[in-house]
Amino acid sequence: MSALRILVPVKRVIDYxxxxxxxxxxxxxxxxxxxxxxxxxxxxxxxxxVRIREEKRAxxxxxxxxxxxxxxxxxxxxxxxxxxxxxxxxxxxELKEGEELEPLTVAKLLKATVEAEKxxxxxxxxxxxxDDAGQTGQMLAGLLGWxxxxxxxxxxxGEGDSVTVTKxxxxxxxxxxxxxxxxxxxxxxxxxxxFAKLPNIMKAKKKKLDKKTLADFGLTSDKKLKILxxxxxxxxxxxxxxEDVGGLVSKLKELGAL
Amino acid sequence: xxxxxxxxxxxxSMGAGARLISRGANRSxxxxxxxxxxxxxxxxxGFTENQLMVRESVNQVCSNFPNTYWQNLDQTETDxxxxxxxxxxxxxxGVALPEEFGGSGLGISEATMMMQTITESGAGMAGAQAIHAxxxxxxxxxxxxxEVMLKSIPDIVSxxxxxxxxxxxxxxxxxxxxxxxxxxxxxxGYSITGQKIWITCAQVASKMILLARTTPLEEVKxxxxxxxxxxxxxxxxxxxxxxxxxxxxxxxxxxxxxxxFDNYVIPKSxxxxxxxxxxxxxxxGMNAERCLLAGEALGLGYAALAKAAGYAKERVVFNRPIGxxxxxxxxxxxxxxxxxxxxxxxxxxxxxxxxxxxGAAVSPHAIGVACNSAKYLAAEAAFTACERAVLTHGxxxxxxxxxxxxxxxxxLVPRIAPVSREMILNFISERVLDLPRSY
Numbered sequence: 155m156s157a158l159r160i161l162v163p164v165k166r167v168i169d170y171x172x173x174x175x176x177x178x179x180x181x182x183x184x185x186x187x188x189x190x191x192x193x194x195x196x197x198x199x200x201x202x203x204v205r206i207r208e209e210k211r212a213x214x215x216x217x218x219x220x221x222x223x224x225x226x227x228x229x230x231x232x233x234x235x236x237x238x239x240x241x242x243x244x245x246x247x248e249l250k251e252g253e254e255l256e257p258l259t260v261a262k263l264l265k266a267t268v269e270a271e272k273x274x275x276x277x278x279x280x281x282x283x284x285d286d287a288g289q290t291g292q293m294l295a296g297l298l299g300w301x302x303x304x305x306x307x308x309x310x311x312g313e314g315d316s317v318t319v320t321k322x323x324x325x326x327x328x329x330x331x332x333x334x335x336x337x338x339x340x341x342x343x344x345x346x347x348x349f350a351k352l353p354n355i356m357k358a359k360k361k362k363l364d365k366k367t368l369a370d371f372g373l374t375s376d377k378k379l380k381i382l383x384x385x386x387x388x389x390x391x392x393x394x395x396x397e398d399v400g401g402l403v404s405k406l407k408e409l410g411a412l
Numbered sequence: 413x414x415x416x417x418x419x420x421x422x423x424x425s426m427g428a429g430a431r432l433i434s435r436g437a438n439r440s441x442x443x444x445x446x447x448x449x450x451x452x453x454x455x456x457x458g459f460t461e462n463q464l465m466v467r468e469s470v471n472q473v474c475s476n477f478p479n480t481y482w483q484n485l486d487q488t489e490t491d492x493x494x495x496x497x498x499x500x501x502x503x504x505x506g507v508a509l510p511e512e513f514g515g516s517g518l519g520i521s522e523a524t525m526m527m528q529t530i531t532e533s534g535a536g537m538a539g540a541q542a543i544h545a546x547x548x549x550x551x552x553x554x555x556x557x558x559e560v561m562l563k564s565i566p567d568i569v570s571x572x573x574x575x576x577x578x579x580x581x582x583x584x585x586x587x588x589x590x591x592x593x594x595x596x597x598x599x600x601g602y603s604i605t606g607q608k609i610w611i612t613c614a615q616v617a618s619k620m621i622l623l624a625r626t627t628p629l630e631e632v633k634x635x636x637x638x639x640x641x642x643x644x645x646x647x648x649x650x651x652x653x654x655x656x657x658x659x660x661x662x663x664x665x666x667x668x669x670x671x672x673f674d675n676y677v678i679p680k681s682x683x684x685x686x687x688x689x690x691x692x693x694x695x696x697g698m699n700a701e702r703c704l705l706a707g708e709a710l711g712l713g714y715a716a717l718a719k720a721a722g723y724a725k726e727r728v729v730f731n732r733p734i735g736x737x738x739x740x741x742x743x744x745x746x747x748x749x750x751x752x753x754x755x756x757x758x759x760x761x762x763x764x765x766x767x768x769x770x771g772a773a774v775s776p777h778a779i780g781v782a783c784n785s786a787k788y789l790a791a792e793a794a795f796t797a798c799e800r801a802v803l804t805h806g807x808x809x810x811x812x813x814x815x816x817x818x819x820x821x822x823x824l825v826p827r828i829a830p831v832s833r834e835m836i837l838n839f840i841s842e843r844v845l846d847l848p849r850s851y
Contacts, residue, residue, distance in 0.1 A: 355516075
């Protein structure tokens with residue numbers, strides 16, 4: 155069984171507890187002066203990668219866990235969080251403030267990273283809670299020609315490089331099996347991420363963090379999609395009141411619901 | 413920044429993403445925006461990256477211990493064992509200890525922020541006192557302890573060993589130097605006889621840092637001589653050790669005790685540093701403790717004020733929120749500014765203390781003045797905030813479930829301990845204004 159070389163991409167997003175507001179220009183969500191954290195689904199993949207090592211779940215062992223994030227200078231905060239949780243080293247692909255990457259660009263970036271780092275297992279969040287595209291993992295699998303298991307709630311390793319993944323699907327769970335190298339995206343029931351311990355937070359400051367740019371990967375942040383307008387959902391109108399059951403039935407008939 | 417705070421205050425209305433993400437029940441259920449006030453009103457500009465990291469991380473741990481947890485422990489006088497264990501597990505008890513002892517090598521600036529975050533989370537003084545001595549008392553051990561003692565520090569950091577601090581005596585009080593508990597050399601050890609009082613956590617601690625006289629007061633030239641510091645076992649099965657819990661006004665979750673020694677024998681190796689050095693060693697940590705206490709007071713004040721502001725906004729009397737009345741709003745606004753000013757004094761003092769450790773030229777006098785001023789100002793600001801929080805809540809303040817009565821009972825602690833307001837005023841009169849001593 156080959157030793158695992160895990161790649162865990164993470165993204166810095168608006169903290170999940172913050173109520174998002176549309177910016178004045180109506181081009182997106184206001185991010186200035188808003189608390190940011192690691193994308194919660196990425197926290198799950200960070201936790202899982204560290205647990206695979208701690209619980210010695212992979213027969214071939216875990217050789218390396220590396221995290222990567224593409225974002226402004228502040229994205230280093232989430233890389234440091236991942237390092238404090240137990241990841242070995244980080245790569246920061248620095249973008250200009252406000253510069254956004256589309257899922258395909260991210261997937262290309264990750265493909266290049268997988269090749270450079272000789273990763274054989276990529277654990278990604280199933281989606282990021284800012285744009286909720288939910289495409290990166292799948293695109294990466296396509297670009298690499300690797301098997302993929304999405305929305306994982308359980309990841310088990312077996313002999314002969316086999317990986318069994320329990321997936322959350324509508325109406326139940328589905329169990330799939332594939333061989334390394336492969337892509338797994340995480341779902342909420344996979345684990346409960348830990349709080350980083352203080353000594354580990356301090357040690358994380360000294361862990362290796364490579365700085366790169368998109369150009370180092372031969373990529374640009376060209377957009378294939380154009381955002382026309384972002385608006386708040388319409389305010390819900392209050393319902394009407396009916397006197398009794400008869401009134402309800404006739405109202406429903408009037409509205410064509412019966 | 414301001415708009416950020418407003419959005420944070422809108423507690424239960426989370427974004428769509430939030431509803432998706434309910435991690436294991438133990439975490440999501442205890443997120444701070446449910447039962448505790450999510451509305452952190454303190455301005456955090458100007459804090460260092462490490463201080464903000466401490467604030468956020470400690471908050472995460474505290475969010476698992478909601479106000480109801482502390483209400484219950486306060487009522488039943490039960491030690492917050494699992495709270496202590498949770499902080500220990502994540503390494504927080506070693507916040508200001510060097511890395512070789514399992515610590516994280518941060519300073520008093522960060523430790524102060526940690527204590528503030530704990531009280532501010534709703535845990536109040538009970539939460540702070542449960543760990544206070546474990547943070548503060550390990551400092552002299554790390555600096556002056558023998559090799560054997562140094563080896564026991566990681567156990568304290570990891571929470572396996574709990575420590576209490578035994579200085580105060582019923583007949584000494586603020587006049588620490590007149591303390592009379594005696595440690596008599598009996599050849600292969602010391603025999604301790606005397607009484608200590610207000611010893612926090614003695615019931616749950618297995619170790620004590622004890623200050624006792626190795627030379628009687630009558631035989632020394634200056635009262636500060638003849639005192640020695642010991643690191644001793646609290647072995648309740650051995651003869652000569654007894655302790656009694658004191659029923660008290662606030663912080664009831666944490667025990668405070670009278671401890672009696674009657675020819676309680678400890679080995680020679682219990683001595684920290686050398687004989688007669690005790691007061692000097694204790695003095696070493698006193699300024700740091702002033703900072704921690706100031707931070708604890710601030711947290712209490714901010715918690716009470718945030719709760720009061722939240723209540724004033726929601727409570728409707730005469731068809732309008734009571735917070736619309738300036739008679740309610742202005743005292744709260746005034747309390748806020750007092751807290752902010754005390755905060756600046758507190759973190760200024762902590763910074764001076766830390767700078768002096770890293771070689772910067774700061775006179776001990778300047779540190780003493782800054783630390784004492786900070787403790788004084790923070791305690792007064794916290795008292796003002798807690799009292800006004802009670803008055804804002806009106807009759808409801810009297811109900812346990814609104815928390816402000818608990819914090820109000822507790823906010824007298826930083827006014828009284830570790831040194832009274834009056835002694836600080838004496839200190840400033842004498843040492844800064846050069847006025848003659850009155851006592």
